[in-house]
Amino acid sequence: MRFCILLLLIGANFSGAAMAAEPTTTTPIQDDLIKHVDSIREDLVAVNQEIWTFAEVGLEEHRSSARLVGVLKKAGFKVKEGVSGMPTAFIAEYGSGSPVIGILAEYDALPELSQQAIGTRKPAQGRTTGHGCGHCALGTASIGAAVAVKEVYDKHKLKGTIRVYGTPAEETLIGKVYMALDGQFKDLDVCLHWHPGSQNRIWYSSSKAAISAKFTFHGLPSHASGSPEKGRSALDGVELMNIGANYMREHVKESNRIHYVVTNGGGAPNVVPATAQSWYFVRGNTHEDMEAQFEWLTEIAEGAAKMTRTKMQVQVDTDCHEIIPNLPLSKLVLKNFKKVGAPKFDKADLDLARDLQTSIRNDFGLKEPKLLNDTIDELPEEPYQNAGSTEVGDISWHVPTSGMSTACFAAGSPGHSWQNVAAIGSPIGHKGMMVAAKVLALSAVELLQDPQAIKDAKADFEVRMKGRKYTTKVPKDQKAPKTIR
Numbered sequence: 001m002r003f004c005i006l007l008l009l010i011g012a013n014f015s016g017a018a019m020a021a022e023p024t025t026t027t028p029i030q031d032d033l034i035k036h037v038d039s040i041r042e043d044l045v046a047v048n049q050e051i052w053t054f055a056e057v058g059l060e061e062h063r064s065s066a067r068l069v070g071v072l073k074k075a076g077f078k079v080k081e082g083v084s085g086m087p088t089a090f091i092a093e094y095g096s097g098s099p100v101i102g103i104l105a106e107y108d109a110l111p112e113l114s115q116q117a118i119g120t121r122k123p124a125q126g127r128t129t130g131h132g133c134g135h136c137a138l139g140t141a142s143i144g145a146a147v148a149v150k151e152v153y154d155k156h157k158l159k160g161t162i163r164v165y166g167t168p169a170e171e172t173l174i175g176k177v178y179m180a181l182d183g184q185f186k187d188l189d190v191c192l193h194w195h196p197g198s199q200n201r202i203w204y205s206s207s208k209a210a211i212s213a214k215f216t217f218h219g220l221p222s223h224a225s226g227s228p229e230k231g232r233s234a235l236d237g238v239e240l241m242n243i244g245a246n247y248m249r250e251h252v253k254e255s256n257r258i259h260y261v262v263t264n265g266g267g268a269p270n271v272v273p274a275t276a277q278s279w280y281f282v283r284g285n286t287h288e289d290m291e292a293q294f295e296w297l298t299e300i301a302e303g304a305a306k307m308t309r310t311k312m313q314v315q316v317d318t319d320c321h322e323i324i325p326n327l328p329l330s331k332l333v334l335k336n337f338k339k340v341g342a343p344k345f346d347k348a349d350l351d352l353a354r355d356l357q358t359s360i361r362n363d364f365g366l367k368e369p370k371l372l373n374d375t376i377d378e379l380p381e382e383p384y385q386n387a388g389s390t391e392v393g394d395i396s397w398h399v400p401t402s403g404m405s406t407a408c409f410a411a412g413s414p415g416h417s418w419q420n421v422a423a424i425g426s427p428i429g430h431k432g433m434m435v436a437a438k439v440l441a442l443s444a445v446e447l448l449q450d451p452q453a454i455k456d457a458k459a460d461f462e463v464r465m466k467g468r469k470y471t472t473k474v475p476k477d478q479k480a481p482k483t484i485r
């Protein structure tokens, strides 16, 4: 009996999605979209490889942003650059009037992740950075989708606007936050996004809210041996704050995360440090949780300043919200994902994935039966919780938002890893990227053509937003930082 109940439960979990299965046949406009994405495959692969090689970190993505903008301009998009005070942010548009459908593009890389597109650890020459989150493909597929939509727009007499948001510095949760604070998503009806992953699945999910802040302590310099009594150590402030934060850890919710690096620990042991700084990320499953944790942390910093007779300054660089999932939109993206199908990998891809998995298997005991995921996951009964943060969340607090991941990395591969840098610069990543471009294009056109789909997404959004108010710890009128490190 127990066995039957279990079976029934499993059935209940997945039968909803199975019953709602849509035919996977395509319409003439969808055929045109898929054909067009295929016809620009070489260009898209070239753009991905260039951005992969540039590997520019957040707010420094000048060449990457320009490369994407170049493609969009050539295709006939109107492009605004330097949006919301960020030189590498842009908004590109085609068409006019409503509805306005947004697609998000990211293109920043990560420090310390230089890697060649091979199955063993070997940094690429001439750079220390790498696309460990696959944002080279993220930006490329998004513009590929937009260009394909533009191609069918006139032929099929579509109405409305397709808009690409070029959003810099996702890794430090900057771009979309400052674009949202600047009102850039106000007239958007629906927003679509994607992310390279190791699974093919819909982002019917939430993420962690996160705040990024720097705590700077100011003391008094003096000879550390000759006249220590006349000095006040800023580094003591940083150390006591960090100790306090680590004691706080025991009493936070399991879903909270607190991590820091010391960005300035003083200059030399024989000078009492006059300035020292810790850079913190505080996260929680809800913005409310995260805010409460951050307030406690700020009190700890104040306490550390008091104990050391130093002064403390907090600078909030960004305040990012958790994703508000959207069911109708997730269903729509899944339906189109099934029409396109999961990426199809060949023997060379599987061989590379096996090599990439080897070190994870050896070091961390990875027990992953697959080399590369080639099936599409059904929607879970309830939204799942992602342990990472993304300012896609900040858009989802303003407009209905959904998207997907396509398999671009070896199965079981950790995020922000050299293995992912290698995969996204290889044919594995190209295949995932092509699928993503097609799914985004099909979904965007369906939304341009179907007012009811937008109504449904908005109705779901209204229900989930009840009782929530978008607040931020970013000081009013604070401009986006010019640099984050």
Ligand SMILES: [Zn+2]
Pocket: 133, 134, 135, 170, 195
């Ligand atoms: Zn990412």
